Every structure is written in C-alpha cells, then in structure tokens.
Amino acid sequence: MKYYIAIDLGASKTRIAVCSKDSIIKKIVEATPKHGDEYAIAKFIWESTRKSFSEYIEDIVAVGVASIGPLDIKRGVAVNPTNLPFKEIKLLEPLTKYFNTKVVVANDAMAAAWGEKHYGLGKPFRNLVYLTLSTGVGAGVIVDGHLLIGKEGNAHEVGHIIVDFNSELECGCGGRGHWEAFAGGINIPRVARWIAVKHGISSDLFDFLLKHPEASAKDVFEYYRRGDPLGVLVVDLYVKASRAGIASIINIYDPEILLIGGGVFLNNQDILFEKIVNGLENDIVTSMPIIKPTGFGDDAGLYGALALAVNPPRELLEEQGV
Ligand SMILES: [Zn+2]
Structure with missing residues (x-):
C-alpha cells in the first residue's frame, strides 16, 4: 500500500x-x-x-x-x-x-484551498477561496480551476488588505490599518488595549489585560460573551474589518464558494458567522458566493x-x- x-x-x-x-x-x-x-x-x-x-x-x-x-x-x-x-x-x-x-x-491557506477543492466542500467548484481567520489572516485562491501563486507565492496575502486607511493601528508586518491588525488572533489583545487607552474605557477586560500581558484572543472573546463593553467594541471592530476584507475578496476573485476556517473563527462561529456575512451583498459588485465554515475544522x-x-x-x- x-x-x-x-x-x-x-x-x-x-x-x-x-x-x-x-x-x-x-x-x-x-x-x-x-x-x-x-x-x-x-x-x-x-x-x-x-x-x-x-x-x-x-x-x-x-x-x-x-x-x-x-x-x-x-x-x-x-x-x-x-x-x-x-x-x-x-x-x-x-x-x-x-x-x-x-x-x-x-x-x-493556499494548501487548504487545494484541499477543499480535492476533498472538501469546494469539490464541485472551479472558483473557490479558503479564508483562515486564525493567529493571522490569510487565504488560498483558485480561479478558473487554477491555484493562484504570484511572483513569490503571495498572490493571496489578503490579511494585509487595508481596511482602514486612516488607522494608526499597526500590523505585524509594519503596515497600518491592515485587516490582520484588527483580526489576527495574535493582535486582538493589542486592539483591546489600544481602544481602551484611546477612548478612556475602563472595564473588567481592560483590568485583566493590564494584569496579564500574555492574554490571548480567547480571553477577549470570553469577556465579550460576558457582555464586557470593551470586549463588545473589539469584536465589533473584528467584524467590521472582516466584512471589509471579505467584500474585497469577493469583489477581486469572484468566487463561487468561500470557505472559512482558522482557530479564532471556528471557536467563535456562533458569534462571528452571521455578523460577518449578513448584509454583505450590499458591499460587493458581483453576485454573492456560497459562504460556509470549512467542513474539516482543525x-x-x-x-x-x-x-x-x-x-x-x-x-x-x-x-x-x-
Ligand atoms: Zn500587514
């Protein structure tokens, strides 16, 4: 064998x-x-x-x-x-x-798109995007049956789409206002600290973040679930940045299906999926693709x-x- x-x-x-x-x-x-x-x-x-x-x-x-x-x-x-x-x-x-x-x-993410095409929900389609919302934000893209690669293999670096060109929020790559700066799991606690300081918000989440420099996206979502006002603002920004990013993906690549994976998304699908997807048709020029979570989980x-x-x-x- x-x-x-x-x-x-x-x-x-x-x-x-x-x-x-x-x-x-x-x-x-x-x-x-x-x-x-x-x-x-x-x-x-x-x-x-x-x-x-x-x-x-x-x-x-x-x-x-x-x-x-x-x-x-x-x-x-x-x-x-x-x-x-x-x-x-x-x-x-x-x-x-x-x-x-x-x-x-x-x-x-490029590999995951290829996996969805061969084994997953993407099988029947020639135009497919796999989006990962995880530690970082990335995608793999298949257009007309071809896997997009680019001159150095970065044809799909969607996490660095600028979703707010006035933003001072810095991304891990050094750029400002990038989707990943708002929605990369590694950046989420930093976004929370940034909003709290900028708007002078005090909340249980902010107290927790001050005491725990190693706090993660998971902690922020937990506070959101408890109704923490700072948690609500962070998730709201996460959703807005992700809607802007996904609208750009749809406008640029015109996929038939968009599959979403990645730990931050999969662990918080119940909060994020509808908020991100509902009304998205108002932000795009093409027709809506099917949008689903990956069937493969981790x-x-x-x-x-x-x-x-x-x-x-x-x-x-x-x-x-x-
Ligand atoms: Zn960036």
Missing part, C-alpha cells in the same frame, strides 16, 4: 498525519519548536514522523507541507515567519533528503497538505522544479 505524509506547520502547533490517498489514517499534534537553526523544524518533523509512524515509513510515496508564511515558494523556505523566531525555516530541501521522496511545500491544513502530496498543483510543481 502507498502512504502519504501530510504536515501542517503552524506557529504554535505542528500536525503530522499519515494518510491514504483519500483520507487521514493517524495524526499527531506537537508543539512547534521555537529554537534552533534553519534546519531545526525539518529535523523535528522528520524525527516525529519516524517515531510515530515507523511502520509506514518505507511505503511513503509523497509528502505535502502546508506551512506558515511568508514563503519563498521556489526554495520551499519560510522567510521571517511573522509569529516564529526564525529568520528562515528550510523545508523543501531537507525534507526531500530525509524522506527521500517527492515533497511539495505551499503556504498553509484538519483543513492537513487535508491541504494531503492534496499537495497526492495531486500537486501544476503551477506549484513548475515553481519547485519537481
């Missing part, structure tokens, strides 16, 4: 799965290493796979990697990843050596990586010289 390895490399967690050509057989979830040289992560992936899936290792025919970006797509290297302390994370070259088989590397990246391994997109193979 032939097996495939799917890898979803995230800023906090790395998921590795052994798969048939159709689905995940077994998976592990590990904390992504935060130290070491540019090969540390490739070594960790190889060692973890060898340890957990030793009985499959001889029969692996291809490996797909859905990685945090930004990526140098030709070299298969993550360069200055926004939320991990590495200058470069080499993937394509060392993993090809370790696994001694074909390896395909793509940005995680496994969207893994199914993306599997699709890369089993059906590598021609556009990507040309870039990576396979």
Whole structure:
C-alpha cells in the first residue's frame, strides 16, 4: 500500500498525519519548536514522523507541507515567519533528503484551498477561496480551476488588505490599518488595549489585560460573551474589518464558494458567522458566493497538505522544479 505524509506547520502547533490517498489514517499534534537553526523544524518533523509512524515509513510515496508564511515558494523556505523566531525555516530541501521522496511545500491557506477543492466542500467548484481567520489572516485562491501563486507565492496575502486607511493601528508586518491588525488572533489583545487607552474605557477586560500581558484572543472573546463593553467594541471592530476584507475578496476573485476556517473563527462561529456575512451583498459588485465554515475544522491544513502530496498543483510543481 502507498502512504502519504501530510504536515501542517503552524506557529504554535505542528500536525503530522499519515494518510491514504483519500483520507487521514493517524495524526499527531506537537508543539512547534521555537529554537534552533534553519534546519531545526525539518529535523523535528522528520524525527516525529519516524517515531510515530515507523511502520509506514518505507511505503511513503509523497509528502505535502502546508506551512506558515511568508514563503519563498521556489526554495520551499519560510522567510521571517511573522509569529516564529526564525529568520528562515528550510523545508523543501531537507525534507526531500530525509524522506527521500517527492515533497511539495505551499503556504498553509493556499494548501487548504487545494484541499477543499480535492476533498472538501469546494469539490464541485472551479472558483473557490479558503479564508483562515486564525493567529493571522490569510487565504488560498483558485480561479478558473487554477491555484493562484504570484511572483513569490503571495498572490493571496489578503490579511494585509487595508481596511482602514486612516488607522494608526499597526500590523505585524509594519503596515497600518491592515485587516490582520484588527483580526489576527495574535493582535486582538493589542486592539483591546489600544481602544481602551484611546477612548478612556475602563472595564473588567481592560483590568485583566493590564494584569496579564500574555492574554490571548480567547480571553477577549470570553469577556465579550460576558457582555464586557470593551470586549463588545473589539469584536465589533473584528467584524467590521472582516466584512471589509471579505467584500474585497469577493469583489477581486469572484468566487463561487468561500470557505472559512482558522482557530479564532471556528471557536467563535456562533458569534462571528452571521455578523460577518449578513448584509454583505450590499458591499460587493458581483453576485454573492456560497459562504460556509470549512467542513474539516482543525484538519483543513492537513487535508491541504494531503492534496499537495497526492495531486500537486501544476503551477506549484513548475515553481519547485519537481
Ligand atoms: Zn500587514
């Protein structure tokens, strides 16, 4: 039997799965290493796979990697990843050596779009966008059946769409008023502090944030659920920024279906989905696409990586010289 390895490399967690050509057989979830040289992560992936899936290792025919970006797509290297302390994370070259088989590397959201097209709700469609609302904001885009890549593999960096050109709120990339500055999970506590200081708001959430510099998006949403006034303002901005961003995605790419994944969204679908989607038709010039949460939950990246391994997109193979 032939097996495939799917890898979803995230800023906090790395998921590795052994798969048939159709689905995940077994998976592990590990904390992504935060130290070491540019090969540390490739070594960790190889060692973890060898340890957990030793009985499959001889029969692996291809490996797909859905990685945090930004990526140098030709070299298969993550360069200055926004939320991990590495200058470069080499993937394509060392993993090809370790696994001694074909390896395909793509940005995680780009891979997830490819996974939705091959295994998920995107199957019947030629025009599809996968949007991740997670630590960061990103997308993968398929237009006319083609996966969009761009000159360096960044044709889908929708998180840096400017949703408020007057805003002084800085994004992780250094730009101002970007969608991700408002809606990236890592930025949400910062948005809350910024609003509280700017408008002189005191609330339980603000007290909590002052005492807990390590507070996360999860905490902010918890306070929102308790009716905290600062929490309400932060979620309101999150929704407005996301509506503006999604309207731009629809106007630019004209998708038939838009699938939304990512931890921040999936954990708060009950609050966010209708607020983001209702009335969106007033902000677009084209017709509305179907908009749904991904059917894969946390496994969207893994199914993306599997699709890369089993059906590598021609556009990507040309870039990576396979
Ligand atoms: Zn940005």
